[in-house]
Amino acid sequence: MNFQQLRSVRETVRRGFNLTEVAQVLHTSQPGVSRQIRELETELGVEIFVRAGKRLTGLTAPGATILPIVERLLQEADNLKRAGDDYAGQGKGTLVIAATHSQARYALPTAVRDFRATHPNVQLRLHQGSPKQVAELLLEGEADLGVATALIAHYPELVALPCYRWTHSVIVPAGHELARDAERGAPLTLERLAAFPLITYEPGYTGRSQIDEAFSQKGLALELVLSAMDADVIKTYVELGMGVGIIASMAYDEQRDPGLRAIDARHLFATNMTHVGLRRGAYLRDYVYDFIRTFAAPLDRELVDRALAAPVGVVVEP
Numbered sequence: 001m002n003f004q005q006l007r008s009v010r011e012t013v014r015r016g017f018n019l020t021e022v023a024q025v026l027h028t029s030q031p032g033v034s035r036q037i038r039e040l041e042t043e044l045g046v047e048i049f050v051r052a053g054k055r056l057t058g059l060t061a062p063g064a065t066i067l068p069i070v071e072r073l074l075q076e077a078d079n080l081k082r083a084g085d086d087y088a089g090q091g092k093g094t095l096v097i098a099a100t101h102s103q104a105r106y107a108l109p110t111a112v113r114d115f116r117a118t119h120p121n122v123q124l125r126l127h128q129g130s131p132k133q134v135a136e137l138l139l140e141g142e143a144d145l146g147v148a149t150a151l152i153a154h155y156p157e158l159v160a161l162p163c164y165r166w167t168h169s170v171i172v173p174a175g176h177e178l179a180r181d182a183e184r185g186a187p188l189t190l191e192r193l194a195a196f197p198l199i200t201y202e203p204g205y206t207g208r209s210q211i212d213e214a215f216s217q218k219g220l221a222l223e224l225v226l227s228a229m230d231a232d233v234i235k236t237y238v239e240l241g242m243g244v245g246i247i248a249s250m251a252y253d254e255q256r257d258p259g260l261r262a263i264d265a266r267h268l269f270a271t272n273m274t275h276v277g278l279r280r281g282a283y284l285r286d287y288v289y290d291f292i293r294t295f296a297a298p299l300d301r302e303l304v305d306r307a308l309a310a311p312v313g314v315v316v317e318p
Helices: 003-014 019-026 030-044 061-089 101-107 109-118 131-139 177-183 208-217 231-239 286-295 301-309
Strands: 049-052 055-059 093-099 122-128 145-148 158-166 168-173 198-201 224-228 244-248 260-264 272-279
Touching: 003 019, 003 030, 003 061, 019 030, 055 061, 093 101, 093 131, 093 286, 101 109, 101 122, 101 145, 101 231, 109 122, 109 286, 122 131, 131 145, 131 158, 131 272, 145 286, 158 301, 168 177, 168 231, 177 260, 198 208, 198 231, 224 231, 231 244, 231 260, 272 301, 286 301
Parallel strands: 093 122, 093 145, 198 224, 198 244
Antiparallel strands: 049 055, 145 272, 158 272, 168 244, 168 260
């Protein structure tokens, strides 16, 4: 039994049983992957995969039992390397952060700047994507930590640490009738908002579910003319007069967005919670703890360790 055999099994499942993709990921040949799998099956005395001719189509019952063990073995091997690097590297290494667009653009920059000032020998790599992609990067061990609002807390293999709450704002061009209403002190209602074409986030991004839920509970249609992943894109089209925008409040800056006006919408949509996500069982290098503390001061090392050790489903609050 060797690690290449274990990696071949793990990647076969991750790549949807497509051995061509597995071979590319592992930098080997498709026959080489098949051989590694066959050798492991022979050694274990069971078939791990269901086969249709030469194709692999799924996991057998023994395979479903074996896969979590394979995952744990490979994770612990990775933990061994990280632990060695921690002591040998003396503060050197790479920190990989996966984050949604809004978090990367508006929430992380200050923490990245401050961390860089105190850890000049740590190379930072930032991957942006949807909440689902952030979770997948964590699950696959491709990221040390993730920052997102939605989904992270729904994966039992991940630990979700609550960081901060945030709300939505409605944005309109300067001089828009909703801006004039706000200046007169007229409260913004969902009914009033629903009278305009709207621009907001795509489903799955930046609290979109809270927006959908609010309109649904009122029995109102959400008339979207455009949806996007990025608040900057939404603001661009609002400035063009295409519609009224709904964005995360942190994405609006009066100096940066002089052509827009923001109207507080916290009374219309439920509050959102941003989480730092970590993979259960992963070894965290010292500078990972330091970055988490820099980003969210209440999340010190003791609290992070308690959260990692807590049973699935138990949320450890700062």
